[in-house]
Amino acid sequence: MIRFDTDYTEGAHKQILERLIETNDEQLPGYGTDHYSNTAKAYIRNLCGNEVDVHFMMGGTQANMTIISSALRTHQGVISPDTGHIAADETGAIESTGHKVLQVANENGKLSAGQVNEYVEDHWNSIEREHMSQPKMVYISQPTESGTLYSKAELDELRAVCDTHHLYLMVDGARLGYALASEKNDVGLEDLANLCDVFYIGGTKIGALFGEAVVIKHENLKTDFRYIIKQKGGMLAKGRLLGIQFKVLFENDLYLEISKHALEMSKRLTEAFEDQDIEMAYPSQTNQLFPVLTTHQMKQLSSKYAFQPWEPVDSDRTAVRFCTSWSTDIQDVDALIDDLAKLQKGNAGS
Amino acid sequence: MIRFDTDYTEGAHKQILERLIETNDEQLPGYGTDHYSNTAKAYIRNLCGNEVDVHFMMGGTQANMTIISSALRTHQGVISPDTGHIAADETGAIESTGHKVLQVANENGKLSAGQVNEYVEDHWNSIEREHMSQPKMVYISQPTESGTLYSKAELDELRAVCDTHHLYLMVDGARLGYALASEKNDVGLEDLANLCDVFYIGGTKIGALFGEAVVIKHENLKTDFRYIIKQKGGMLAKGRLLGIQFKVLFENDLYLEISKHALEMSKRLTEAFEDQDIEMAYPSQTNQLFPVLTTHQMKQLSSKYAFQPWEPVDSDRTAVRFCTSWSTDIQDVDALIDDLAKLQKGNAGS
Amino acid sequence: MIRFDTDYTEGAHKQILERLIETNDEQLPGYGTDHYSNTAKAYIRNLCGNEVDVHFMMGGTQANMTIISSALRTHQGVISPDTGHIAADETGAIESTGHKVLQVANENGKLSAGQVNEYVEDHWNSIEREHMSQPKMVYISQPTESGTLYSKAELDELRAVCDTHHLYLMVDGARLGYALASEKNDVGLEDLANLCDVFYIGGTKIGALFGEAVVIKHENLKTDFRYIIKQKGGMLAKGRLLGIQFKVLFENDLYLEISKHALEMSKRLTEAFEDQDIEMAYPSQTNQLFPVLTTHQMKQLSSKYAFQPWEPVDSDRTAVRFCTSWSTDIQDVDALIDDLAKLQKGNAGS
C-alpha cells in the first residue's frame, strides 16, 4: 500500500532524528525552559520580524483549544468557516472549553472579510444580541482544509474587518510550510506576524515527529499563556523534544526546503490528473489535491494506494483527497501517475 | 403601546397571586421540599400517567442547560434544528457546559425523523467519527420557535429513530400549553410522557410569574437531577413559589383553560390577517403568528403596537412576530384588527 | 413547628406583594429593561455613591457563578475561606464554569488580608507557579456564613492586598441587610462600593420572594455582563419582578428597617442563650446564631422548633444554627426563650 491519504504517514526528517540522538544524553531542565527551545524560539522570532512570543505545543487540536480558550471570555465565540478544523474535526474541543464555534459557509475552504463583517454587524445590530454568543475571534487556516490559500489581499481585508470590530485574528498553520512553499502564495511568515494576533507553524505534517510553534503577537494573548498550556494538558515534560525539532527545521531553512519538495510532488500529480481530464473539487494550490473520481476509479486505485474519501459529488462520483508531503517518494508519485494513465486508457478502450 | 411582541408582558394569573398571598406567612422548608411542591408534582405526574419525576425550575435556558448537561458525557452533543432556542437564543449556554449543539436545517421550525436518522447514520458510518461530537440527544420544541406543531405521527417517528440510535429525546415545552390548547394539536401530555425521555411544561409564558416543570422519564436522567439543578444555579431557596404556582395551574385545569384563551385570540387575529390578504411566514398553529408586513405596514402599526421583527423576506417585506397569551385582552386584539382593516383600506385607497 | 432553621421560611414582605399585585396587569418589556428595574437600579446606584452598574439576579449561587466566570480567565482561580458558600455549599458551581476555588482556612468564617497576601506571594514566588491555578479574585461574604462581620479596617486591608496583587475583591452579600443593620457593623453600602470590585445585596433572605442586586464597580467586570447572565441561565423573562421588589426595598429604607427587626430578634435570643450559659460557636453579630447544644437539649427543642445542626463540637455537643429574619415573629422568639429557660431549669433540677 502506497499512502497518499494524509501527510503524516512517516516519522520525522532524518536530520531531526540525528539531532535527537546526538542530544539524548544531555541533562536538561523540563517544560521547554531548555536552551534548544530558547534558540528555536529565537530563530522563529527573527523570521517573524515582530515582537512575538513563541511557544511549542504537541498538536493542532491542543493548540487550537489552548489559544481560543485563552483569548475569549465565557460568552464569546469564534467565527470559523464550516470546514474549519475546529468546526468539523475536533470532537467539539472548543465547545468543551465553553465556547461556541460560530460557523459560516465556506467557499473553497475560505472565509471572506465580507462574510465576517456581515456576521458581526448582524450581531451588533440585533436588539437580541445578548441572547447570542458574541463574536470575538476569527479562525482561518492557511492553507485551508481544502488545500486552498488566502492571498495577501484577502488577509489584509480580514485584518481590517477584525480591527473595525475588535476581533482577534487567528491562523491555523498546521500545514503552513505547504502554503509558504507554494508558487501561488504571496503571504510570508512576516506578513502573518504583521496581520495575525496569533498563528501557528505546523511541524507534525512537515518533517517533525510532532509539534506546532505558536506565535503570539497580541499582548493580551501573551499574558500567562504557559499557565493555559499546562492547564489544557499541553506542557511536555521533555520540552527539549520540541525545541530540538524546531531548531533543526528553522536553523537552515530546512522547513521551507522540505515543504518545496511536497509542492513539487503535488504539482507533478496535479498535472497527471489534468492530463487524464480528472476534475478537481478545489483549486490545487498546496499539497492536498481533491480529484473527483468515479466509483470505478476509486475501486481500481484503492487496491494499491491509500487516499481519503472526502465528500460525495453525485451518485457515481466522489471527491477524494491525495496528500503529498515532505517525505513523499517521487517513485511512488510516478507509479500513481502511470496507473492513472492506464486506468484512463482502460476506460477509453472499454 | 399595546404589546404583542412576546407572551410574557404581564405578571401572573390572579389566582396565582391570590394563592401566593394566602400562603405567604406559612413557614416552609426550602429548595422545593415543601408540601405545595409535592402536591403540584403529584398533579403533574398524574396527568402524565407514567413513572416520571417532576422538578420545578425558574426558566427555560436554565432548564435546557441543566437537562442537557445532565444527560451527556463530555464528548456528546445534542441535535437541534437551527432555529431551536438552544441553537439560536441562549448565548451559547449549552456550549458553556461543554457540549456542542449539532444544528440541522429546520423546516417550519421543525426537525424530521429522516433528518435525525441521516445525521446519526452519517456519524456512525464515518471512519473519522471519533473526530466529531457524538450525537446522543435530540432537542425539539413543542410548539416550535416558529409557532408550529409536531404531530403525533411525527413524534412517533422521532421516537423510533431515537430508539434505533440510542438517543435521548427532549422536548422544550416553554409554550406547551399553547400546543395542548390548539385545535391543530393531536399530542397530549400523556403522549409526551410516553414518547420523551424528558420534557418540560412552561409556566413563565402561561400564567405564572416564572417557572418550568421538568418531567423526566428516563431512569438515567432521574438520577441526581437535584444536584445538577443546584450546580447550575437553578435551585430556588423559596421553592414554594414554584410549587404554589404549578399547584394552581394544575389543580383545576387552569393551565389548559388560559392557554385556550390565547389560542382563541390568535385565531381571531389570524383570520384578520387572512382577511387583509397578509401572508404568513409559517403556518399559524399556536399563539405565535408571523405575518409578512411591508415596511410601510410595520411603520404604521408600530406607533400603537409592539411586535417583533423576525426575519427579512425581501427588500420591502419582513416577517414579524405577534404573540397572544393567557393575558391577552380581546379589546386589544379587536383594536389591532380594526387598525389592520384601516391600514389595508388606506393602502387600497392610496 | 416554629422554624428558625433558615432565613427564607416565609414568602415576601407584604409591601412587595402589594406592589406585585398593583403592577400585575401592566404590559412591560422583558429581561429587566422595564422602568421598575431602571428605577430600582437608580436607587441602589445612589446609595452606593459610585459609578456602578446594577444587575438583578435570581439567587446567590447563580450570582456567584456568573460574576466569577465573568471575571476570570480560564487558568485563574478565586480565593475563598473554606467555609465560603462557593467552597462548601454550591455543588461545585464555580468549578463547573472551569475555575478552581482556592480554599484558605477560615477564622470565624473570615479571611484576613495576611492570609491572602501569603497565599498570593507563595504563588508568585514559586518557580512552579505555572502548574497551579493563578489567584485573581478574593471572595468573602458579609456577613459571613458563620454570621460574623468584617470591620471597615479589615476590608481596607483586604482592598490594599488586592491592589498590591491585582486581585478582584468580591463580596457575597446574600445577607447584607443583616450586616448593615447590626450594631457591631461599621461598613456601609457606600464603603462596599468604594472597596469592592463587585458585590451583591441579597433580597431572597431579606424581604423579597427572591433576588440579588449585583453591584459592579470595576470597568472590566461591567463589560458584557448581561450576556453572561443570559448564558448562565439567570436572565429572568419577567425581569420586572426583580425591579419591582428591589424598588420597594430601596425606595423608603424598607430594606434596612426590616433587617433591623431581624437583628433585634437575634439580640433578644442571644441574651437568652447567654442567660442560660449556653456557649456560642461564633460571635453573635448578625441574624445567625450558633449555640452549642447538648444532644439532650437538641432533642428537647427539636420537637417544637426547627434549627439546623451545623458541626459537631464534641461527643455530646453540637453547634446548631438558629436564624432570625425580617419575618420573625417576636412571639415565636419569646416562646423559644421560655422553653430554653424551662429546659435549663429542668436540667438543673435533674
Added chain:
Amino acid sequence: MIRFDTDYTEGAHKQILERLIETNDEQLPGYGTDHYSNTAKAYIRNLCGNEVDVHFMMGGTQANMTIISSALRTHQGVISPDTGHIAADETGAIESTGHKVLQVANENGKLSAGQVNEYVEDHWNSIEREHMSQPKMVYISQPTESGTLYSKAELDELRAVCDTHHLYLMVDGARLGYALASEKNDVGLEDLANLCDVFYIGGTKIGALFGEAVVIKHENLKTDFRYIIKQKGGMLAKGRLLGIQFKVLFENDLYLEISKHALEMSKRLTEAFEDQDIEMAYPSQTNQLFPVLTTHQMKQLSSKYAFQPWEPVDSDRTAVRFCTSWSTDIQDVDALIDDLAKLQKGNAGS
C-alpha cells in the same frame, strides 16, 4: 551541573531511539491505529491479565483530565490527597473540565480507605448533600508524589470502600515502574488491573521520550474513550510514536529492568544520606528521596547538583527532592555521595 531535580532530564532509552529510526520510513495510518500500537497494547493487556482496554497518551496531566472527565457526570467530583498531582500541580486542569477535586489531608502522600469512607459517608449522611459535589471517584498515585507506596493490603481496603460506595478507583502511575521495581512493593501490574477501574503506566519518566499507557478495566470507562482523547487534544497524529515506544518497553521487560536501575541508584543514595545522619521527610521507597537539608547544605550542594526545594521544615531546614531515574549515571551518584561525606565532615570540623 548534575541533575537530580526530576526524573525526566534526559531523552529516551537508546533501544527506543533505535527503533524509532528503524521504523521511520514505514508508511503507517495515524491516530494509534498502526500495528506497533496494536502490538504494544497486546503486550500490556497480557501483563495485566484482565479484559482491559489500553490507550496511549502523551502526558500525565492530559491522561488525568481525559480519564476523569470521561468518568464523571457534571455534578461529581474526585477525591484526592491534597498532595495529589491533580490537586496541586496541574493548574486546575480537572476543574477546567468542570469537576471539583475533593481534597483530603494526605499522610506521607497517601490516602487511607478510612479517610475515603468517612468523606463519602459524611456526604451521603448530610441532608445538604445536594449542595455539595458528589464524590464518585478516588484518585491516588502509585508511587505517590512523596515517593511512597501503597501496599496490596491498603489497595484492597480502598477497593472495598469504592465498591461499597460505588466509586471508581483510579491510579496515576506516572512513575509506576519505580513502584514495580521497589523491594518494598507488593503490588504487581496484575494486582492493579484487578483492583483499579483505570490506571496508567508512565513512560515519560521511565525510558520513553514521552507517553503514558492508560489501562481501563471498567466497562463504563471503556466506552468512547477515543472520542474523549481527541476532544481533550490528546490524540497524537503519528500515534506510532507511542506504539513503538511502549512496544520496546514491554516486549522484553525493559520497563522493569530500567526501573530497577533507578531503584538501585536511589537505594545507594538513601544509604549515603543515612550515613550522614540526614533525616528524610518521607520514607524512601522509590526513586524520589526527600532529605531534609540545612540552608548551608543546600547552598553547598547547589553549585554542582540540581535538586528541588520541596517544603520548608523549620527556619533553617528544607525538605528537598532528589530523583534518580532509568538514566541516572552511577558516577554521578557516587560524586554526590562523596560530596555529601565531605560536606558533613566539613561541618563536623567547623
